Amino acid sequence: MAEKEQAKFTVPAYAVTEGKPGKKRKTSLDKQRxxxxxxxxxxxxxxxxxxxxxxxxxxxxxxxFLLDR
Incomplete structure (x- = not known):
């Protein structure tokens, strides 16, 4: 009997986004805040x-607290 090989793939440790490494994209929530x-x-x-x-x-x-004083 021939054994079927399982497909091998790697899962990245973290999601990769476009842009400079270490930079977060600004969201609308960040802009409001x-x-x-x-x-x-x-x-x-x-x-x-x-x-x-x-x-x-x-x-x-x-x-x-400060405003009430």
């Missing part, structure tokens, strides 16, 4: 420390 971002620069570390000190879980809750 970028419209609401605020860059606080060097104050970022202080922002996180205060957020943790007050026990707040998200940056949006921190922003609301």
């Amino acid at each position: 970028n419209k609401t971002r605020v860059n606080i620069g060097v104050a970022f570390q202080r922002w996180r420390e205060l957020r943790d000190l007050k026990g707040l879980k998200s940056d949006s809750s921190m922003a609301l």
